[in-house]
Amino acid sequence: MTGAIGVVGGVGPLAAAHFYQRLLQRSGADRDEDYPTVILIADRVPSRIAHLAGTGPSPVPVLVKVARRLVAAGAESIVIPSATTHAYREEIAAAGGVPVFNLLEETGRRLRERQYRHPLVLATESTIRLGLYERHLEDSIRAHYPSASEQHEVNGFIEAVKRGNDLEACRRKFAQWINEIAPRSGADSIVLGCTELPVINPSRTSHLPTVDTTDVLADAVLRAQRHRRVTKKFQHHLQSR
Structure with a gap:
């Protein structure tokens, strides 16, 4: 999982904002340009709890739309800062066509x-x-x-x-x-x-x-980012030989 990180917001909104905050706080960065590149879209997602209980509309259309918008904006991986919303993880992954972290x-x-x-x-x-x-x-x-x-x-x-x-x-x-x-x-x-x-x-x-x-998910994203940097550095080293 590499590049810009796409965050599915609105699941709920404060939880997504908190995830972004913890991602920054745990990144170890001390300059603006060292923080991870993040694209966060917080749409009005119908209650996953109500839908799974059979009492509300499906959130899938909105989640699919958000995933596609994230990828169109440049996201190369997607994060869903909601455990319950992982019930729809496969639909989100299929819509976005990029890796989706699994909380x-x-x-x-x-x-x-x-x-x-x-x-x-x-x-x-x-x-x-x-x-x-x-x-x-x-x-x-x-x-x-x-x-x-x-x-x-x-x-x-x-x-x-x-x-x-x-x-x-x-x-x-x-x-x-x-x-x-x-x-x-x-x-x-x-x-x-x-x-x-x-x-x-x-x-x-x-x-x-x-x-x-939330911290577990942030750590997984940062670990993938570090792996990406090491891989790119190694590839650059091989190409320069």
Whole structure:
């Protein structure tokens, strides 16, 4: 995956903006010209949660349009900063005709690298019901999920971010909630599996390590960019011999 990075925004908008911010913050760049080239298009995408629940229109036409616009603008790879929207990843990839980063796969890789075997996955009900993360987990990794009442609270945090509520207040409440449920979860880590949740990722929790899927995705993009630079440098070296 190389060149300009196309970001599918609007899935939700704050999550996409947060991804772009984290991409910049984790890039290690210190000059304007050293930051990655990014094209972000935030269209008004219908709710993927409602569509997957059978209560809303398909987001595919808008997602396809965004993918094509990104490629037309020069994107050579596409990023979808939304776990639930990965239910439509194949349609987006087919429309754009360029590589699409896989947040779910990269999260599975991070869990494997850190040897977390019992992650508590906090995600939308659609992501959980479809088993989107499970498809990318090793057999030795067993995902845990909140109880029904806890999932209701997760939904509330996700919706609060989408509404643009006071994020600092949400972050404090989220930290307190995580610290309450972590000891009884039986988990060895917490996956912020809906990208609204990294927006209010607590700076500290007292019990379990956290896997921030926005950072996981940003790291995957930056790793691909570094690989591209090394490859180009090597090719230039061969050509100059």
